[in-house]
Amino acid sequence: MDLLSIGLRIKRSRQSAKMTREELAERIDMSPHYIYEIERGSKTMSLQTLELIALELNQSIDYLFWGNSLPFSQDEDSDAHDELREILEQLPTAKRNAVSDILSVIIPYLK
DSSP states (O other): OOHHHHHHHHHHHHHHTTOOHHHHHHHTTOOHHHHHHHHHTOOOOOHHHHHHHHHHHTOOHHHHHHSOSOOGGGSTTHHHHHHHHHHHHTSOHHHHHHHHHHHHHHHHHHO
């Protein structure tokens, strides 16, 4: 796992979204310093944190982790993604995390 590359993709995605570190941190209920450490590649994060960051930056986890897929906004299903994003944004962090846990169980059965 290349933490430096992951952090750089997160930083570039955040900057492309015209979002400050503080704004991203507030949206995912983390500290700005933790985001700074992730972007520097000096801290690891849980898959759940990576998912929250990906949702806020409108990027796929695959892109942030491996750098080899298109951002969600360029996918064919961007309307469905926008609708899902709106629903998730209205949820408090604890409920958003619960939805994430549920989806991680259900998704393998959808393939």
